[in-house]
Each structure stands twice: as structure tokens, then as C-alpha cells.
Amino acid sequence: MADVEVLQDAAVLIEGDRIAWVGTRHEAPRAPDVRAQEVRGVLFPGFIDCHTHGVFGGPRLDDHERRALGLDYKAIAAAGGGILESVRDVRARSEAELEALTRSRLKVLLARGSTTIEVKSGYGLELQAELKQLRVIKRMRETLPATLVATFLGAHEVPPEYRSRRADYVRLVCEEMIPAVAREQLAVSCDVFCEPGVFSIADSRQILEAARRQGLRVKLHADELEGAGGAELAAELGALSADHLAAISDAGIRALAASQTVAVLLPATMIFLGKRTQAPARKLIDAGAAVALATDFNPGTSPTMSLPLIMALGVSQLGLRHAEVVTAVTINAAAALGLAGERGQIAAGYVADLALAPVEDWREVAYWIGREVVSAVWTAGSACPT
Ligand code: NIG
Numbered sequence: 115m116a117d118v119e120v121l122q123d124a125a126v127l128i129e130g131d132r133i134a135w136v137g138t139r140h141e142a143p144r145a146p147d148v149r150a151q152e153v154r155g156v157l158f159p160g161f162i163d164c165h166t167h168g169v170f171g172g173p174r175l176d177d178h179e180r181r182a183l184g185l186d187y188k189a190i191a192a193a194g195g196g197i198l199e200s201v202r203d204v205r206a207r208s209e210a211e212l213e214a215l216t217r218s219r220l221k222v223l224l225a226r227g228s229t230t231i232e233v234k235s236g237y238g239l240e241l242q243a244e245l246k247q248l249r250v251i252k253r254m255r256e257t258l259p260a261t262l263v264a265t266f267l268g269a270h271e272v273p274p275e276y277r278s279r280r281a282d283y284v285r286l287v288c289e290e291m292i293p294a295v296a297r298e299q300l301a302v303s304c305d306v307f308c309e310p311g312v313f314s315i316a317d318s319r320q321i322l323e324a325a326r327r328q329g330l331r332v333k334l335h336a337d338e339l340e341g342a343g344g345a346e347l348a349a350e351l352g353a354l355s356a357d358h359l360a361a362i363s364d365a366g367i368r369a370l371a372a373s374q375t376v377a378v379l380l381p382a383t384m385i386f387l388g389k390r391t392q393a394p395a396r397k398l399i400d401a402g403a404a405v406a407l408a409t410d411f412n413p414g415t416s417p418t419m420s421l422p423l424i425m426a427l428g429v430s431q432l433g434l435r436h437a438e439v440v441t442a443v444t445i446n447a448a449a450a451l452g453l454a455g456e457r458g459q460i461a462a463g464y465v466a467d468l469a470l471a472p473v474e475d476w477r478e479v480a481y482w483i484g485r486e487v488v489s490a491v492w493t494a495g496s497a498c499p500t
């Protein structure tokens with residue numbers, strides 16, 4: 115992960131939506147039909163935000179304030195706040211309203227350098243409201259110049275109408291929601307919030323196996339607050355990623371290291387929740403796991419839209435080196451979405467997604483904490499409006 119190649123005085127040749135050639139300026143192929151554009155600074159592969167809950171209504175300011183007063187995330191959720199507050203909000207909003215909110219937010223992520231963004235549903239928790247969120251993502255894909263990857267997260271929480279019959283909700287997710295999402299091709303992957311008190315290991319296994327039968331890739335919110343063996347389950351099921359992992363066990367670290375499953379770490383979440391711990395990033399990397407970083411952009415635990423901020427937290431909170439955080443939001447984040455063959459590198463054959471930071475030293479991208487360092491973005495070979 116620390117092996118990043120940095121070219122000085124570089125040139126990138128783009129043909130159509132792909133990178134055709136990379137090298138130094140004086141070796142660059144010259145042809146009458148090559149149009150040159152000079153840029154100053156450091157050109158990165160477009161960043162890949164591989165974990166967001168980007169479709170939601172309003173912010174959750176009351177939760178935020180209650181936490182400041184000493185209540186914790188699970189206590190707030192048990193009192194009807196938390197995810198269920200966003201569920202009431204999303205259910206009540208029209209699709210057009212949600213679309214406008216989502217568009218304005220995803221535009222910010224893109225302007226800050228995220229050219230590929232994974233977006234989860236999970237604030238509907240009933241078939242129509244989940245489909246409404248996924249249709250918003252589909253329309254964003256058609257109208258925003260970013261690559262959006264949709265994930266179905268119907269098992270984000272047990273909805274109030276199923277409080278005393280959780281098994282019935284799990285059955286609904288498996289037998290009605292997943293088949294409908296797959297039939298309408300509204301998502302490519304399925305995720306579950308696997309956490310004591312939310313969905314158990316057995317529930318998660320049942321849901322993800324149903325998703326795999328319908329041709330969806332799988333991922334898991336695993337060991338976020340209390341460890342329960344989620345990382346081991348993700349590795350066993352061949353999940354694309356196991357995400358969060360602040361409470362992962364040593365056995366979980368070994369399981370991920372021995373698998374192809376990417377460990378997606380979300381340092382802003384623990385900070386926003388006021389926790390003093392973070393996922394054991396160094397131990398994961400040293401054991402041989404592939405680590406990616408993402409925003410977890412959502413109204414309850416991580417309202418940030420900036421991957422450069424996450425990179426700065428990766429260095430200062432997770433003990434990663436600058437080169438490692440660059441790998442974590444490019445190549446490894448692409449792998450967490452099953453896209454490592456075509457995104458996340460400035461190399462011939464890769465999609466021409468690029469982010470420019472007008473800085474002298476590439477490490478500055480993860481240094482100016484809280485300052486937005488990206489000044490221009492290209493996707494599929496074209497400059498994005500800023
Ligand atoms: O990734 N853990 C579950 N889901 C989100 C939080 C969602 C919310 O609170 O709205 C997370 O932290």
C-alpha cells in the first residue's frame with residue numbers, strides 16, 4: 115500500500131473516456147489531433163468513495179445535540195432517534211425532493227475529488243421507500259458526471275412495524291425486497307448492518323445468501339460498535355468488503371488478511387460519534403489485509419462529504435502513511451466495489467477519472483486538514499463543471 119509511483123513533469127494522454135498513455139512531458143506522443151491542456155499541481159486518480167449513505171432527507175441535529183449531552187448512539191437509537199428518524203423523514207418525502215437534496219450533496223463529493231461514489235439505500239425499510247431511494251441513485255447516475263454504484267441496504271435497521279417480529283422482516287428482505295431490487299436492476303450489491311441488537315450474524319448470513327442467489331455482490335457493516343464476528347462472516351461469504359471494523363477481533367483480522375475482502379475503514383464516523391477508539395488499521399495492513407478508506411457520508415454518524423478530510427484522518431488517527439491513504443481511496447477503494455481493473459489508477463486502459471490538487475508536494479492532499487485541496491475534476495475524459 116505504501117508503494118505509490120510519483121511522476122515529475124508528467125503528461126497523460128486521454129482518448130475518449132480512457133487513459134491511453136502516461137509518461138513524462140518530453141516523451142509525450144505528439145500528433146496534430148492531440149489537444150493539450152496544461153495543469154499545475156498534482157494530478158491524482160479520481161478518488162473513490164466506496165461507502166456512503168448519500169440519499170437522505172434532513173440532518174439529525176437532535177441526535178448530535180443529545181450525544182453532546184452524554185447519550186450514546188445506541189441509546190439514542192433505542193429511544194426512536196437514530197436511523198429510524200431518517201426513515202420517517204425519507205418515507206415522508208417525495209422522490210423529486212429527495213432527488214434534489216441528493217444531487218446537491220453528491221455534487222459536493224464530486225467537486226472534492228470523488229469521481230466514483232457508492233451509495234446505499236437503507237432509510238426506507240419498506241419495499242416502496244427502498245425502491246424510491248434506489249431510483250434516485252439511478253437518476254443521479256444518468257444526470258451527474260460521476261460513476262455511482264448502488265447498494266441495497268434494506269437491512270439497515272428493523273422498522274418500527276416489525277419491532278416484535280424481526281424474523282418476519284428478515285424474511286421480507288430476502289423474499290420480496292431483494293428479488294424486486296434485482297429484477298429492476300436497481301443495485302449491484304447488498305449490505306447489512308450486522309451489529310448486536312440490530313441484525314445478528316445468522317440474520318446477516320441469511321440475507322447475504324439470498325442476495326448472492328439473486329446475483330448481487332455482498333458487503334457488510336461489520337464489528338462497528340461491538341464485535342460479533344462480522345469480519346469473519348464477510349470473509350467466509352467472499353464479500354467485496356467488510357466495513358467499519360472498530361471492534362474487530364484478532365480472528366477477524368486474520369480472516370480478512372487471508373481473504374480477498376477489503377477492510378473499509380471510516381475514521382470520521384468514530385470522531386463524529388465522539389469515540390476515542392478507531393479501527394486497528396495498522397494491524398490490518400501488517401497482517402496483510404487490503405485497507406480502503408471512505409466517508410460513510412450519512413446524517414447520523416458522518417455528515418462529511420470530503421475524502422481529502424478522510425485521508426488526513428487516516429494519517430493522524432489511523433497511523434497510515436500518506437502513500438497508504440492514497441492507495442486506500444484509489445486502488446483499494448476500487449477493489450471494494452469490484453472495479454479494480456478499470457478505476458483507481460492513472461495507467462493506460464483505465465477510465466480517465468482525475469482530480470487535481472494545486473499543491474507542490476503530493477502529500478499535501480492529506481495534510482491541510484479541513485481545507486478543500488481539490489480544484490478541478492475530470493470524469494471519463496471530460497472536465498466537470500465546478
Ligand atoms: O455506517 N451503522 C449503520 N449505518 C450508518 C449510520 C447510519 C445512521 O445513523 O443514519 C453508519 O454508521
Ligand code: FE
Pocket residue numbers: 165167335410412
Ligand atoms: Fe455506513
